[in-house]
Amino acid sequence: MTLQTAIPCTFMRGGTSRGPYFHRGDLPESREDAGRVLLAVMGSPDARQINGLGGATTLTSKTVMVSKAAPGEKQQVDYLFAQVSVDKDFVDWGPTCGNMLAGIGPFAIEEGLVPAEDGETKVLIRAVNTGALIEAVVQTPGGRVTYDGDAAIAGVPGTAAPIVLNFADAVGGATGRLMPTGNPMDHIEGVDVTCLDVAMPVVIARARDLGKTARESAKELDADRDFMARIERIRRAAGLAMGMGDVAGKVMPKFAMVAEPAGGAGVAARYFTPLATHEAMAVTGGICIASACKLPGTVAAGIAVVNAEAREMVTLEHPTGVMEAVITTGTAEDGSATILGGGTLRTARRIMKGEVYIPAAVWPGK
Incomplete structure (x- = not known):
């Protein structure tokens, strides 16, 4: 047998x-x-x-x-x-x-x-x-x-x-919309957030609004149980606002926080999986965060250091180093800024x- x-x-x-x-x-x-x-x-x-x-x-x-x-x-x-x-x-x-x-x-x-x-x-x-x-x-x-x-x-x-990865139709894969709530910024559970769906739906907040710097290690963030519980409450409420229903126990949407870059360009970011801090940076999540840096009115737009060219590299500082994403922007039919594609390099x-x-x-x- x-x-x-x-x-x-x-x-x-x-x-x-x-x-x-x-x-x-x-x-x-x-x-x-x-x-x-x-x-x-x-x-x-x-x-x-x-x-x-x-x-x-x-x-x-x-x-x-x-x-x-x-x-x-x-x-x-x-x-x-x-x-x-x-x-x-x-x-x-x-x-x-x-x-x-x-x-x-x-x-x-x-x-x-x-x-x-x-x-x-x-x-x-x-x-x-x-x-x-x-x-x-x-x-x-x-x-x-x-x-x-x-x-x-x-x-x-x-x-x-x-290995170069190019995401040509990354917008709205999970929710059908670039900004699932219809807004570049929402106020959820007392915190300003941007809910974006590019390669991965992500709820993005400013680190300072959460009492953090986005310089912390993954271990430090995971050890702060009150903080982890707070961002999970925000993520669940945002999931409802994004039309994704009750996301308790699910890994989408993800959560991220951003801050001014230490290296002078790009943005400092911490990404959550969602109940633990990512030890580096997810590709899809990184492309979404980088996209937020290129879109006006988001929580990341006023923090990230990038120029206004249509195609530009965005550097994401994460717990173990940096990841670079190339984001292609364009103009939607209604005249608003949109994301045409994103890419990055992996091995x-x-x-x-x-x-x-x-x-x-x-x-x-x-």
Whole structure:
């Protein structure tokens, strides 16, 4: 009798996150059944995730499923993301992850889903969770993926080959609107906030209005329980105002706070996942915060140091360094400023390829 089910997977680092990458067809069709499998894969619910692949943090309890796009679709591959709770029996299918996204292009090429070109290969990806289209530019000298290079990103030791991620239709993926409340600024739970939906819906506040500086470490912020409880109250109220319903227990929208930059350009930012401080900066969240810096009337507009050019790099200072985002702005039909696209640079690395085993009682396999 087979007591365990073997599932093919590739374990990869994508940006500042890591986790198993699967072919969608190797997992159960229904998300409910797939969720049970992913909980078993990661070893959840358990604070240490000792019985699975999870790393006991939200950044290392992420899973990815990839499939070749259907004939006639614009994209080449579909990317389905699932955030597996560390200590709860819960899998969130709502958000996407821009860091894990960095590994999709290399995975798709390595697995034969997309043919490699000599020099660099562009992979058009649809984020199934949000419907966004993203172009990943992967280094493929000689028609093979290379992971070695001189690109460095904060939060990851060493250097690697650059992977450029371009979000062409990032606006309104979760709510259908750039500003889901209809306003560049709202007053929620006694605090001015900007509710923005670019690549990821984020509720953004000024750090000083929360009694903070946006210079604190992730550990310092997480230890301030009153502060964490306060921003969660704001996030939940903002979720209702954004038309997202009761967001308790869900990871969207995210929360962020901003302050004047220490380095003289860009903005200082702290990003929450949402019940813990991100140790670096999420790609999608960073693009949203950078977009707020470029839009008039937001809480970030009067703080960030950027110029008014249509396409400009915005530097985000986070707990372990900086992230740079390129934001393309334009004018909407009503004459208001809007976001046309955003992009950033990430790296990825293939760590392991093989099979992960789960109890057959969870799923006997196909």
